[in-house]
Amino acid sequence: MPSSEPGRRRWSIVVILVLLGSLLVGCGKGTVGYGSTAGILRIAMTAGNIPFPSTPPDQGYEGYRFVGNNIYDGLTRFNLDQSKTIPTPQPALAKSWSISPDKLTWTFHLRRGVTFQDGTPFNADAVLFQFNRMLDKKFTYYDTIDAPRYAASFLQFKSWHKIDDYTVSVTTKHPYAWLSYDLASVYFPSPAVVKKYGNTNYNAHAIGTGPFTIKKYVDGQVMILQANDHYWRGRPKLNEIVLYPMPEAATRLSALESGEVDWAEVPSPDALSQLKDDGYVTYMGKYPHGIMPRFNLFRKPFKGNIKLRKALNYALDRVGTADLINNVGYPAKQYVYPGHPDYAPDNPGYHYDPAEARRLLAEAGYKPGQLHLNMAYPTGGSGNMFPDIMMQKLQADFTAIGVEVTLEPMEWDTLTTISLATLKSPQWKNIDILWSSPAAGMIPTGYATTFQCMQSADTPNASGICNKQMQADYQKASSSFDPKTSHKYLQDMMNIAVNDAYFLFWMHDLNLRVMSPKVHGFVEPKSWWVDFDNITVGG
Amino acid sequence: MIQLTLRRLAMAMLILFGVSVVIFLLMNVLPGDPVATLLGPDASNADRLALRHSLGLDKPLPTQYVDWLGRTLTGDLGYSQYRRAEVLSLINAAWVNTAILAGFSALFGLVAGVALGFAAGARRGKVVDKVISTFGMAGLSIPSFFVAIILLTFFAARWRWLPAGGTSLSGAGQGGLGEFVRHLIMPVVAGSLVTLAITARVTRASIVEAYQADFVETLRAKGLTGLQILRHVFKNALSPVLTTSGLQIGYLLGGSVLIETIFQWPGIGLLLYNAIEARDLVVVEGTTLVIAGTFVLINLLVDLLQAVIDPRQRYALA
Numbered sequence: 001m002p003s004s005e006p007g008r009r010r011w012s013i014v015v016i017l018v019l020l021g022s023l024l025v026g027c028g029k030g031t032v033g034y035g036s037t038a039g040i041l042r043i044a045m046t047a048g049n050i051p052f053p054s055t056p057p058d059q060g061y062e063g064y065r066f067v068g069n070n071i072y073d074g075l076t077r078f079n080l081d082q083s084k085t086i087p088t089p090q091p092a093l094a095k096s097w098s099i100s101p102d103k104l105t106w107t108f109h110l111r112r113g114v115t116f117q118d119g120t121p122f123n124a125d126a127v128l129f130q131f132n133r134m135l136d137k138k139f140t141y142y143d144t145i146d147a148p149r150y151a152a153s154f155l156q157f158k159s160w161h162k163i164d165d166y167t168v169s170v171t172t173k174h175p176y177a178w179l180s181y182d183l184a185s186v187y188f189p190s191p192a193v194v195k196k197y198g199n200t201n202y203n204a205h206a207i208g209t210g211p212f213t214i215k216k217y218v219d220g221q222v223m224i225l226q227a228n229d230h231y232w233r234g235r236p237k238l239n240e241i242v243l244y245p246m247p248e249a250a251t252r253l254s255a256l257e258s259g260e261v262d263w264a265e266v267p268s269p270d271a272l273s274q275l276k277d278d279g280y281v282t283y284m285g286k287y288p289h290g291i292m293p294r295f296n297l298f299r300k301p302f303k304g305n306i307k308l309r310k311a312l313n314y315a316l317d318r319v320g321t322a323d324l325i326n327n328v329g330y331p332a333k334q335y336v337y338p339g340h341p342d343y344a345p346d347n348p349g350y351h352y353d354p355a356e357a358r359r360l361l362a363e364a365g366y367k368p369g370q371l372h373l374n375m376a377y378p379t380g381g382s383g384n385m386f387p388d389i390m391m392q393k394l395q396a397d398f399t400a401i402g403v404e405v406t407l408e409p410m411e412w413d414t415l416t417t418i419s420l421a422t423l424k425s426p427q428w429k430n431i432d433i434l435w436s437s438p439a440a441g442m443i444p445t446g447y448a449t450t451f452q453c454m455q456s457a458d459t460p461n462a463s464g465i466c467n468k469q470m471q472a473d474y475q476k477a478s479s480s481f482d483p484k485t486s487h488k489y490l491q492d493m494m495n496i497a498v499n500d501a502y503f504l505f506w507m508h509d510l511n512l513r514v515m516s517p518k519v520h521g522f523v524e525p526k527s528w529w530v531d532f533d534n535i536t537v538g539g
Numbered sequence: 540m541i542q543l544t545l546r547r548l549a550m551a552m553l554i555l556f557g558v559s560v561v562i563f564l565l566m567n568v569l570p571g572d573p574v575a576t577l578l579g580p581d582a583s584n585a586d587r588l589a590l591r592h593s594l595g596l597d598k599p600l601p602t603q604y605v606d607w608l609g610r611t612l613t614g615d616l617g618y619s620q621y622r623r624a625e626v627l628s629l630i631n632a633a634w635v636n637t638a639i640l641a642g643f644s645a646l647f648g649l650v651a652g653v654a655l656g657f658a659a660g661a662r663r664g665k666v667v668d669k670v671i672s673t674f675g676m677a678g679l680s681i682p683s684f685f686v687a688i689i690l691l692t693f694f695a696a697r698w699r700w701l702p703a704g705g706t707s708l709s710g711a712g713q714g715g716l717g718e719f720v721r722h723l724i725m726p727v728v729a730g731s732l733v734t735l736a737i738t739a740r741v742t743r744a745s746i747v748e749a750y751q752a753d754f755v756e757t758l759r760a761k762g763l764t765g766l767q768i769l770r771h772v773f774k775n776a777l778s779p780v781l782t783t784s785g786l787q788i789g790y791l792l793g794g795s796v797l798i799e800t801i802f803q804w805p806g807i808g809l810l811l812y813n814a815i816e817a818r819d820l821v822v823v824e825g826t827t828l829v830i831a832g833t834f835v836l837i838n839l840l841v842d843l844l845q846a847v848i849d850p851r852q853r854y855a856l857a
Contacts, residue, residue, distance in 0.1 A: 048812065048813050048816055049813050052623075058579075144589075144590065144593070145577065145578070145590075145620060145623075147586075148578045148579070148581070148582030148583065148586035148587070148590070149578055149579040149581060149582060150581065151581040151582055151583060151586065152580075152581035153581075200623055201623070203623055218805075219622065219624075220633075220805045220809065220810070220813065221705060221706070221803070221805045222705070244704075244705065244803065245803065246704065246803055247800065248800060248801050250688045250691055250692075250801065251691065251703055251704050251801055251802070251803060253696065254691040254692065254695040254696040254703035254704075255695070255702075255703040255704060257695070257696035257697070257699075258695040258696055258699045258701075258702065258703050259699060260695075260702055260703055260704075410570065411571070411815075411816060412816075413571060413576050413816055413817060413818060414570050414571035414818075416575070416576070416580060417570075417571050417572040417575040417576060417818075419580060420572070420575045420580060420582075420587075421572065421575070427570065449580065455580075456581065456582070456583045456584070457583050457585075458583050458584045458585060459583065459584050
């Protein structure tokens with residue numbers, strides 16, 4: 001063999017050294033990290049793509065939080081600049097409104113002098129343009145995709161009129177107190193831009209009246225928002241917001257630690273202590289978000305079997321689950337968190353009591369080992385906390401009382417379509433329990449899809465919940481113009497939901513996010529949305 | 540040769556047809572509803588039915604397939620209602636990025652693989668051989684996503700030497716060749732590890748086999764130097780390396796879903812990942828077809844190239 005030749009040995013060594021050297025090229029010099037840039041806030045989102053700047057945006061509430069609320073305004077806006085109470089609607093593009101004595105017609109007085117980012121005026125015509133675009137199928141610019149996506153916000157609209165250039169009215173189908181909530185997320189695009197590019201090409205040219213305007217938008221990669229110098233509330237303090245889609249938690253964490261972003265959504269809870277040690281600022285706080293799986297009430301074993309539903313609620317070791325996720329969530333007693341205005345007082349909910357769970361299971365007609373359940377849950381996705389580890393704990397908790405659970409992991413988007421198809425549909429009827437991660441109590445209209453018998457005009461409740469008293473409570477709350485009375489009805493609704501164990505009341509989220517210490521002025525509201533106007537970034 | 544080319548082309552077309560049927564069926568039996576995903580939870584059932592009708596999704600599956608195939612054959616991969624863009628334009632933009640990543644990954648993986656395999660084969664049984672073989676086995680065994688996360692942890696998060704993701708081509712203010720290279724390093728290293736390892740192993744085995752061939756003894760007897768013999772050995776060992784390289788280039792050009800997702804590299808893999816998440820059927824179908832087409836085409840080219848440089852292969856393939 002030629003291996004003994006010294007020339008070849010040298011040659012081999014040279015090859016290996018060259019390769020190792022090539023691995024290190026670029027790693028060693030001139031690389032000191034990016035650090036922060038004054039006035040520029042760079043954010044790693046959990047979304048897999050840049051949310052479309054459409055009205056409404058996509059990518060769930062991340063789309064509203066980072067894109068929608070920054071490019072656009074609604075007639076109303078939530079007071080997100082405080083962290084004490086659940087935000088409520090405040091004047092925005094409508095500087096005031098009045099309600100007719102019959103409680104059916106709302107008259108909105110529009111703010112004068114507001115312009116879209118393309119310089120065109122915001123007025124009653126612009127409002128009606130968007131209303132028609134979403135509601136009138138005969139309107140030239142009716143949007144066949146975005147209109148159905150906005151349907152819940154326009155559900156109570158009966159008619160809408162221009163009174164003068166700065167006054168519009170909306171008449172609702174019934175006395176409806178929550179129109180100002182609905183209108184906070186109804187954004188207004190520049191009619192001139194929609195007319196110029198059409199609905200199909202609008203996204204690439206999106207223009208609103210909001211605090212930021214799109215400077216650069218590369219689908220799938222980056223969106224750069226630039227401060228709107230002419231914003232009607234005053235120019236925001238930031239010069240730019242840069243949004244990056246980073247669905248992988250490891251990537252978000254690395255991007256933060258390498259100084260490429262200043263703000264990372266939902267890092268892994270395992271990294272918490274390391275992040276704190278490294279000087280990053282972590283934010284956690286109570287806000288309206290929970291993990292509340294739903295029982296399939298269209299059939300046995302849960303239909304008509306309250307004891308079984310209660311048994312499973314007592315079987316859940318919520319404190320243990322919270323420990324497993326480093327306490328970035330906390331045990332749920334009800335659908336909304338304690339302290340929420342809709343929280344039912346004097347109802348302690350369920351605690352961990354395996355003995356009580358076994359007793360109720362027996363009373364429900366099942367011996368240990370007799371009941372086998374299928375539970376569908378997402379493997380990830382915005383607002384789902386940490387499903388894999390939580391589900392393993394749930395499975396162990398149920399096994400401990402003699403109930404077997406088969407876990408059915410699936411993509412988040414697939415799971416959301418189950419809600420629309422309902423657990424009655426042939427494709428999904430084998431599912432006994434369905435994962436659910438509602439923005440529980442962020443806006444009162446959010447209860448409609450889960451607590452009402454019909455989730456939309458022609459689609460029943462996804463899990464088959466249909467309780468006449470809860471239905472009546474919701475209707476009375478939505479037609480009550482006194483917030484205290486409204487909350488009373490909703491408290492009663494929550495009380496029934498707990499007593500009848502319509503959900504697995506499991507975990508409330510603490511909304512973990514982490515930022516560079518150079519980010520200042522951030523207020524963590526009790527909301528999924530954030531006010532960016534007063535945030536600053538030091539150099 | 541012409542007959543061989545035509546035969547291989549016909550087979551390639553047949554494979555692509557098969558792939559198109561499988562892709563179409565798979566996407567239609569997977570759980571999830573593209574219309575529900577597109578319109579969101581607030582849309583009424585009537586709205587969903589209307590959109591389903593306008594997209595032709597209420598037609599029987601065979602009709603949908605024939606419609607889709609007909610459009611595809613004319614070069615129209617459809618329009619993504621979800622992304623509000625032509626599928627072809629989405630694929631074009633992503634494919635350029637994947638080609639850049641694949642090109643550098645192939646260059647690194649193949650050159651390094653051949654060099655390491657060559658060094659190991661030439662030093663069979665020695666320390667160099669054992670070290671390289673161990674690294675080769677590790678490269679094949681360790682999942683690329685794990686390597687990616689390790690690289691991110693140290694090179695991006697801990698030492699801050701390299702950016703964690705994205706490209707400088709469309710980033711926020713970071714530009715220049717240096718930035719471009721810095722964004723490439725980690726995805727290239729993580730993505731080319733399998734290519735490097737396979738190429739090294741195949742090259743090593745091929746070199747060892749070639750050294751054992753009779754012609755080497757003849758060359759020695761004729762008095763050729765070690766380096767001259769090595770040149771002949773290398774040429775004879777090249778054929779299996781070429782086959783493997785073709786497969787690897789095809790694999791890299793198909794885009795690595797995991798690598799592109801972890802490093803947010805906006806290529807065809809990331810496009811596919813996002814499309815599957817959103818049940819964007821037309822994009823999934825178009826993207827998968829392009830990936831399969833690339834793979835088939837590269838293999839076709841490799842087969843033909845082999846036939847050109849090695850007459851024995853010409854007969855074998857025929």
